Every structure is written in C-alpha cells, then in structure tokens.
Amino acid sequence: MMDSPLWVTSMIMLPLIGAILIFIFGRYSERVLVPLVIIAMSISLWKLFLQVWTNGVQSYPIANWSIPLGVELYVDGLSIAMLIMTFIISVFVSLYAFKYFSWFQEQTNWSVPIPDKNTKALGQTKNNKENQIVIIEATESLPSNYVETVTVTTKRDPQAFPKGQANFLFWPLWLLLWSGLNALFLSSNLFSFYVTLEILTLASVPMIVLNNTVLALNAAMRYLFIAVFASMVYLLAIAFLYGVVGSLDIQSLALELRSGATIWMAIFLIFIALTIKSGILPFWLTSTIANAPIPVAILLVALVIKAAFYILLRVWFEVFPNEILGLVSQLVGLIAAVIIIWASWQALQQRQLIRLLAYATVAQAAYVLLIFPLANGITDSWSFDAWQAGIYLSISHAFILAALFMVAGHILYIVNSDFIHAMQGVGRISPLTLITFSIAGLCLIVLPSILVNPIWQSGQWWWLIVIIIGTLLTASYIFKVLMILFTKLDDPVKHEGNLGLSMILIPLLLSILTVGMGVFEGEISRVLAMESPFGEINRN
Incomplete structure (x- = not known):
C-alpha cells in the first residue's frame, strides 16, 4: 500500500529549502530557520514512521516513471532507522554548533608543549600593525620529555573569512548535507546512491576548511581527492552491473544477477569504493577529523561514514548472489x-x-x-x-x-x-x-x-x-x-x-x-x- 508522498519528499526538501533561505537572508537568519527546519522535520519523520509502521514498506515512483525506466523513493525498516538516527544526531549537533561557533570563532589560544631539540617543529612568525601571529605545527608523535609549555595565540588573518562568516557558512552547508543524507537513505537505485554521495562530499569539503588553517585546507583537499577517486571507482562498478542487467534498481538487480567475472569485479570495486568513503581504507579520515571544527568532525564520524556503510549493507545483502x-x-x-x-x-x-x-x-x-x-x-x-x-x-x-x-x-x-x-x-x-x-x-x-x-x-x-x-x-x-x-x-x-x-x-x-x-x-x-x-x- 502506498500513502501520500508528501512526508517522504519533505524529508529531502525541507533542509534543502532551509539551506537556500539561509543563503538568501544572510547571517543570523539561521537562528530562526534552523529551529523551524528541525520542527518541520520532526513532524515529517513522525508521519513517515507511522505510515511505514502501519502499512509496511513504502515506495514512491518519481514523476510516475516506473522501474526500470524511472527511479523511486523507497522506505523500509532500515531506511526509517537511519533517518531517525540522522534526525537525532542533527538536533544535538545543531544545538551544540550554535554555542561552539559563538565561543571559538574569534580567537583560539592553544597550550602547545615545546618539544626538545631532537624533535622537529615548524614555526612561522608573521608581523602586522596589530599583533604578532605565531604558528607552531608539531609532528603527530611527540616525545614524553617536554621542556615546557607555552601558550600560542592565533589571531584572525585579515584575508580569512570575515568576522562571523564561518558560523554563517556552516549552517547552509550542514542543511545541504542533511538533505543529501536523507535522499541517500530513501534511494533504491545504485546511481541515486552515487549522486547523493557526491552531494555529501560537496557539502563536507567546504565545512572542513571553516577552521581557516593551512592544515584544515590540506585535510579538505585530501578528503576531496580521495572521495572523488572512490566515487569514480564506484561509478565504474555500477557501469559493469548496468551492462549485465540493464538496470540499476536494487530489486531488479537482485532478481537478475548471476555469478560471473563481471559480478566479481563489481563486488571488488564497490567494496573498495565504499570502504574508502567510510574512512576505513586507506586510513585518511584521522587527519581530516583532527583538523575540522568539532561540529564538522561529529558530522563526519557520526553520519557521513554511515552513509557509505548503508550502501554497502544494501548492496551486499540485497543485490549480490549469496552463494558467491x-x-x-x-x-x-x-x-x-x-x-x-x-x-x-x-x-x-x-x-x-x-x-x-x-x-x-x-x-x-x-x-x-x-x-x-x-x-x-x-x-x-x-x-x-x-x-x-x-x-x-x-x-x-x-x-x-x-x-x-x-x-x-x-x-x-x-x-x-x-x-x-x-x-x-x-x-x-x-x-x-x-x-x-x-x-x-x-x-x-x-x-x-x-x-x-x-x-x-x-x-x-x-x-x-x-x-x-x-x-x-x-x-x-x-x-x-x-x-x-x-x-x-x-x-x-x-x-x-x-x-x-x-x-x-x-x-x-x-x-x-x-x-x-x-x-x-x-x-x-x-x-x-x-x-x-x-x-x-x-x-x-
């Protein structure tokens, strides 16, 4: 039985509309629009949950194009569980981020241990009319015998984001990420998974650089290059599957796929691509997390890497033949x-x-x-x-x-x-x-x-x-x-x-x-x- 598509489409459109409105109305509009989006999302999620709980699995063909020509939004128990997880994390992260950016935006003071003479450290001094900027970047592994500890103050660079701009930019990017996550969890097509994964990447990379440091920029660029590489590997895998079956719908693939060299190659490529996306291989995620703002790091570890795992779970158990x-x-x-x-x-x-x-x-x-x-x-x-x-x-x-x-x-x-x-x-x-x-x-x-x-x-x-x-x-x-x-x-x-x-x-x-x-x-x-x-x- 299929109920009204209003609630399932609103799960995708509400945060997307919120992101657009914040861009239009500018700074401080997030204080009103983000709570409104959360309230509206809670209503939509509750209505959608009741539909699935009462009537079972729901599917909604987009523009009334049926499979295999069209794509559809699909909601089952796993989708609902991931949507609820995303909503709960989103509420807590939003509450946390409001306070975080108000405290950490202006100036950051770090107590940095000075390493001994056997440890290399990179120091850079920059003078301007107002103050002296001192940056110390220490290696990951520091010796236990520190000489002393000093406080290093990092002032805002005149060419950096304007005052409060990082706070403002976080919110539309975050709502775009939320919309992409919901779209991914509601997809039932391997190509739709690819599109939504790219949305997550395009929203995540700018948020990583909100710390406005060289290390954050390097981490963001590394994230971008690795994520794009993984996307290309995934796209090649679904091209193989489409060549075999002529469809990328999960249910159609499950009915048609049989063991063969092409299927083995697709399994290998999808596994590689999604484990890279989830940060498990080749261990690139640690540097990205360490240099991102705390709210962004939370989104990466709690939600973004879960998206890749969700796709792998769907494909592994619902598409590929179990006997192989x-x-x-x-x-x-x-x-x-x-x-x-x-x-x-x-x-x-x-x-x-x-x-x-x-x-x-x-x-x-x-x-x-x-x-x-x-x-x-x-x-x-x-x-x-x-x-x-x-x-x-x-x-x-x-x-x-x-x-x-x-x-x-x-x-x-x-x-x-x-x-x-x-x-x-x-x-x-x-x-x-x-x-x-x-x-x-x-x-x-x-x-x-x-x-x-x-x-x-x-x-x-x-x-x-x-x-x-x-x-x-x-x-x-x-x-x-x-x-x-x-x-x-x-x-x-x-x-x-x-x-x-x-x-x-x-x-x-x-x-x-x-x-x-x-x-x-x-x-x-x-x-x-x-x-x-x-x-x-x-x-x-």
Missing part, C-alpha cells in the same frame, strides 16, 4: 580484524585527544564489517541477529562518538589544549564532563559484545579473539584519558569565561540516550525486520 559471497565475506572479516587491532593500537599511542578519537572512529567502523561473515548465510538462523546487531552497533557508535567529540570540545575550551597530558584535573573542575566521557567511553568498550551471540551461534569462534583484543585496547585508551581527567592537581586548571551548562548537558543526554536504546530493543528489532533480507527467518 562465502569466501569473500571471510576475507572482509579478516580485513576488519586487522583494522580493529591496528587502529585501536594507534589510538592508544596518541598524545592528542582528537587524534585518539579519530583512530577510535576507524576501529569502531571496522567492527561493523564483522557482520558480513557472520550474516553471510541467508538461510541460517543467526544471520538476522548478526545483521541487526551490526546496524544497532552502527547507530550506537554514531551517538557515542558524537558525545565523545562534544566532550572533547568542552575540554579544549577549558584547557585551551588538545594534548591529553594538559587535561589533568578537568574532571574535578567539570564533573559532568567527566561523567559524560565515562558513560560514553564505557559504552564504546562494551558495545562490540553484542556480536558475541551471533559469533557463538555461527561457530566462527575466531572472531571472538578479535573482539577481546579490540575491547582490551579500547578500555586502555579510554581509561588512559579518564585517569588524566580525574588526576588531582595542586595548581588546578584555570580557564576564562563560563563554559555553559547546555554544552555539557547536550553530550550527556546523548550518552544517556545510547544507554536507553536497550529499553527499546524489541521495537528496534521489529522496525529493522520490515522487508529485511532475513525477514522469513525472523518470522519463524
């Missing part, structure tokens, strides 16, 4: 295992909090890839459990990582430093910050355990070793930070200004929401079961 993916799935699991251990170990070695969380993001994204060998057997009873656990894991990671990056933003404001050793005693100054980091960190540690039951049922015990090693490494770097935050100092950390209770409560509520997801596990399972590739198993 057995060995390939085990290979994917092996790649995931290597990334989990390597990225977790790298996170443990970091001396900067943002880089630690960036490597943690890569490791947590790799956990989700373990569902591919676990859920490979479509006819096996544990397959739906593994598939559902992977989606639950992905959504929970979005909430947790968003909360952790928000806490990192608080700490940067308190101590004016990204270095972990400079954060001693912060938990005693701001107990809620310590509580929030503790809740989110503990969730990050225990979440992979939801894969234990599918692993045990499937008899693939070797993945338990990966889970155990990864969990121990995660606990190590989380407690490493917690110990520093809780350390008592004779000379307490000093900071200027009022941190703002709202900036502390936003990630705390997000962390509590992650814990509370367990209460609604039954409802989440019912939503995901709608038109899932394991629907028949779930009903038995």
